[in-house]
Amino acid sequence: MTHGVLLPIGGAEDKTAKRVVLSRFVALCGGTEARIAVIAAASAVPEESGKRYVDVFSTLGAAQVSVIPIASRYDADSESALAQLRAATGIFFTGGDQLKLVGLIGGTRLHAALRERHAAGMTVAGTSAGASALSQHMIAFGKSGSTPQQRMVQLTAGLGLCAPLIIDQHFRQRDRIGRLLTAVALSPQLIGVGIDEDTALLITADGKAEVVGSGSVTIVDGGALSYTDAHAVKGYSVIALHSVRLHVLTSGHIYDLNTRLPIAP
Amino acid sequence: MTHGVLLPIGGAEDKTAKRVVLSRFVALCGGTEARIAVIAAASAVPEESGKRYVDVFSTLGAAQVSVIPIASRYDADSESALAQLRAATGIFFTGGDQLKLVGLIGGTRLHAALRERHAAGMTVAGTSAGASALSQHMIAFGKSGSTPQQRMVQLTAGLGLCAPLIIDQHFRQRDRIGRLLTAVALSPQLIGVGIDEDTALLITADGKAEVVGSGSVTIVDGGALSYTDAHAVKGYSVIALHSVRLHVLTSGHIYDLNTRLPIAP
Numbered sequence: 240m241t242h243g244v245l246l247p248i249g250g251a252e253d254k255t256a257k258r259v260v261l262s263r264f265v266a267l268c269g270g271t272e273a274r275i276a277v278i279a280a281a282s283a284v285p286e287e288s289g290k291r292y293v294d295v296f297s298t299l300g301a302a303q304v305s306v307i308p309i310a311s312r313y314d315a316d317s318e319s320a321l322a323q324l325r326a327a328t329g330i331f332f333t334g335g336d337q338l339k340l341v342g343l344i345g346g347t348r349l350h351a352a353l354r355e356r357h358a359a360g361m362t363v364a365g366t367s368a369g370a371s372a373l374s375q376h377m378i379a380f381g382k383s384g385s386t387p388q389q390r391m392v393q394l395t396a397g398l399g400l401c402a403p404l405i406i407d408q409h410f411r412q413r414d415r416i417g418r419l420l421t422a423v424a425l426s427p428q429l430i431g432v433g434i435d436e437d438t439a440l441l442i443t444a445d446g447k448a449e450v451v452g453s454g455s456v457t458i459v460d461g462g463a464l465s466y467t468d469a470h471a472v473k474g475y476s477v478i479a480l481h482s483v484r485l486h487v488l489t490s491g492h493i494y495d496l497n498t499r500l501p502i503a504p
Numbered sequence: 505m506t507h508g509v510l511l512p513i514g515g516a517e518d519k520t521a522k523r524v525v526l527s528r529f530v531a532l533c534g535g536t537e538a539r540i541a542v543i544a545a546a547s548a549v550p551e552e553s554g555k556r557y558v559d560v561f562s563t564l565g566a567a568q569v570s571v572i573p574i575a576s577r578y579d580a581d582s583e584s585a586l587a588q589l590r591a592a593t594g595i596f597f598t599g600g601d602q603l604k605l606v607g608l609i610g611g612t613r614l615h616a617a618l619r620e621r622h623a624a625g626m627t628v629a630g631t632s633a634g635a636s637a638l639s640q641h642m643i644a645f646g647k648s649g650s651t652p653q654q655r656m657v658q659l660t661a662g663l664g665l666c667a668p669l670i671i672d673q674h675f676r677q678r679d680r681i682g683r684l685l686t687a688v689a690l691s692p693q694l695i696g697v698g699i700d701e702d703t704a705l706l707i708t709a710d711g712k713a714e715v716v717g718s719g720s721v722t723i724v725d726g727g728a729l730s731y732t733d734a735h736a737v738k739g740y741s742v743i744a745l746h747s748v749r750l751h752v753l754t755s756g757h758i759y760d761l762n763t764r765l766p767i768a769p
Contacts, residue, residue, distance in 0.1 A: 312692075312730050338690060338735030346693035346727055376641065376661050379690060394659045396641050396691030425603060425644060426661030427577075428611035462611055465577050470603030 243361045245401055245442040249408040249434030249454065250334055250367030254295050260439045260452045265299045267362045267441075268329030273301040276327040280309040280343045281335030281368040288333040296331070307349075315347035324352050329362040332369025338379050340372050341397060350398065357400055364439075370408045375399040376429060378407050378422065387420035387478040389469060394422060401442060403496070407433045410457060423461040424469040424478045430499070431459030438490075446496035450488045460484040460499055508626045510666055510707040514673040514699030514719065515599055515632030519560050525704045525717045530564045532627045532706075533594030538566040541592040545574040545608045546600030546633040553598040561596070572614075580612035589617050594627040597634025603644050605637050606662060615663065622665055629704075635673045640664040641694060643672050643687065652685035652743040654734060659687060666707060668761070672698045675722060688726040689734040689743045695764070696724030703755075711761040715753045725749040725764055 244267050252260045265273050275296050279289035289306035296304040307323045309315050324330065330353065332340065344350050357363050365373050377397030384391065394405075405422050407415050410433035419431040434440060435454025442448040450456045466481035488494060491504030509532050517525045530538050540561050544554035554571035561569045572588045574580050589595065595618065597605065609615050622628050630638050642662030649656065659670075670687050672680050675698035684696040699705060700719025707713040715721045731746035753759060756769030 336735050342690075342692065342732050342735050345691060346729070350693065376659075390658070393655070394641075394661075395687075396659075396694050399693075422660075425607075426610060427607065428615065428664075429661050464611070467607050470601050470605075470607050 242358045242444050243363060245373060246362065246364035246439050247370035247373050247406045247408070247432070247434060248364060248366035248439040249370065249410055249436050251409070251436035252366060252452065253437050258295070258299065260437065261295055262299055263439070263441065263451055264329065264331065264362070264364045265296055265301050268301065271300050271302055272328070274303040274326060274328045275301050275331060276323050277304065277306045277331045277333065278309065279306060279333040281337060281340035281372070282333050283335060288335065292331060292333060309343050309349070312343060312347055315344045315349040320349050321352050324349060324356065327361065329364065332365035332372060334367030334369055337368040337372040337377060337397070338395065340368060341377065341395070345396065345398070353398065354400065363400060367408050370406050370434060372397050373400045374404055374406045375402045376405055376426060378405060378418065381418040383414045384417040385414060386417045387424055387480065388417065388475045389421065389472050389478055390474055392418040392421045403428070403430050405429050405431050407431065409436055411435045411454065416457065419457070419459050420480060420483065421478060423459045423483065424467045424480050427461035427464045427467070429461065433457040433459070448494045448496060450490050450492050452490060456488045458486040458488065458494055458501070462499055507623045507709050508628060510638060511627065511629035511704050512635035512638050512671045512673070512697070512699060513629060513631035513704040514635065514675055514701050516674070516701035517631060517717065518702050523560070523564065525702065526560055527564055528704070528706065528716050529594065529596065529627070529629045530561055530566050533566065536565050536567060537593070539568040539591060539593045540566050540596060541588050542569065542571045542596045542598065543574060544571060544598040546602060546605035546637065547598050548600060553600065557596060557598060574608050574614070577608060577612055580609045580614040585614050586617050589614060590621065592626065594629065597630030597637060599632030599634055602633040602637040602642055602662070603660065605633060606642065606660065610661065610663070618663065619665065628665060632673050635671050635699060637662050638665045639669055639671045640667045641670055641691060643670060643683065646683040648679045649682040650679060651682050652689055652745065653682065653740045654686065654737050654743055655739055657683040657686045668693070668695050670694050670696050672696065674701055676700045676719065681722065684722070684724050685745060685748065686743060688724045688748065689732045689745050692726035692729045692732070694726065698722040698724070713759045713761060715755050715757050717755060720752050720754045723751040723753065723759055723766070727764055
């Protein structure tokens with residue numbers, strides 16, 4: 240594989256102090272040569288969200304930072320949006336609502352160009368809703384809680400940049416392990432990735448994923464699942480699961496997507 | 505592409521009279537040379553369901569018909585199940601519950617071997633729950649009705665044999681267009697396919713999909729979607745959609761997945 244780095248971020252990343260996660264993103268995009276395009280379409284206040292990241296990335300030394308304005312699906316099919324994306328060395332998706340983001344760009348020319356450029360090596364990051372949206376099978380919304388229940392998570396199609404991963408965010412802060420376990424119980428071929436705030440998973444083309452930032456990343460792997468009654472329980476009854484493999488990884492730990500095993504620093 | 509034919513069936517197909525859909529399946533598997541393996545893991549009464557199809561396919565002249573017994577995920581990792589699958593020219597998934605089927609085989613060695621053999625040319629059919637499960641983004645369950653509402657459909661990961669299609673079944677009989685519209689509103693990069701009872705969509709490697717049987721196939725294409733508020737409405741409020749492309753196709757009509765346009769017979 241030759242595709243670019245993928246950097247899902249768990250939301251609420253430090254923007255004013257050490258900025259470990261965002262600095263790493265700028266470095267991945269080329270540092271002082273970086274040309275970053277911000278997509279704030281997930282946000283309820285896209286101008287404000289976009290500007291905030293333009294300021295941070297500029298302060299961190301990127302050569303060029305701009306916002307691709309997308310208020311409609313027409314915008315996401317426009318030549319100007321495509322030109323902005325194609326000129327970038329890195330794309331950054333802000334937080335907000337992942338359904339709003341996918342509703343505006345899913346299946347458009349911008350979506351196709353994003354996949355094409357990422358496959359050719361461009362770095363792509365997203366925070367909060369922007370992280371969830373990177374998944375093929377995306378958590379659209381759900382309920383908090385630590386116990387898996389059949390109806391606590393709703394999946395839709397995401398942008399499809401990391402096919403076997405279901406990415407969840409604000410993970411520890413919003414008590415989301417129940418819904419990630421539910422997602423994997425219902426779809427055991429997928430790997431659940433729960434990312435805490437101010438934390439990211441840096442996924443390279445060789446399938447190595449490194450934890451960056453102050454929190455942890457929880458991995459829920461259904462590959463060894465020997466039993467679940469997820470199909471049989473109804474509504475908000477609790478789902479039984481046998482042999483889920485769970486990892487909690489902190490800064491510097493690596494999760495190998497090929498072997499599905501973690502590597503300590 | 506060189507992969508085998510895919511034949512999702514809308515359920516309740518004729519098993520005693522002309523058997524148009526099931527005869528076509530046997531012919532696709534090699535007719536009198538056909539070696540068919542039935543997977544009845546979706547069914548609540550798998551022995552009964554399996555035997556029923558063994559009898560029908562034998563009557564229709566297949567050379568060999570057997571059931572791959574899968575009562576647990578261990579069975580789906582077993583050498584005997586893999587050997588049965590690899591010896592087959594065609595696989596048939598019965599109806600039942602698609603979550604039960606995916607819970608038992610999703611991510612197992614049988615799932616991997618199924619994808620590999622289908623990619624190499626093996627025919628794969630599924631009826632009712634077995635049709636839904638062929639999707640990448642699978643309708644797990646949902647509500648009936650003709651109006652799209654945000655929470656009326658639940659998606660999980662399916663077997664992934666027809667990536668851009670969301671397949672629904674018993675379509676007209678159970679009034680399911682609302683949930684298919686909802687699925688496409690939430691994931692506009694996908695194509696919704698609603699298949700009536702005693703009807704199938706015969707999808708070939710060149711992307712041509714032909715309607716077979718006594719009912720119709722409804723196509724809901726979000727590719728030209730210009731607006732939706734699917735992210736903003738909550739619960740069971742109705743979703744707005746602009747410019748969904750809809751086709752209702754009967755026997756002999758072809759839907760071209762490359763151009764996304766239908767061709768009359």
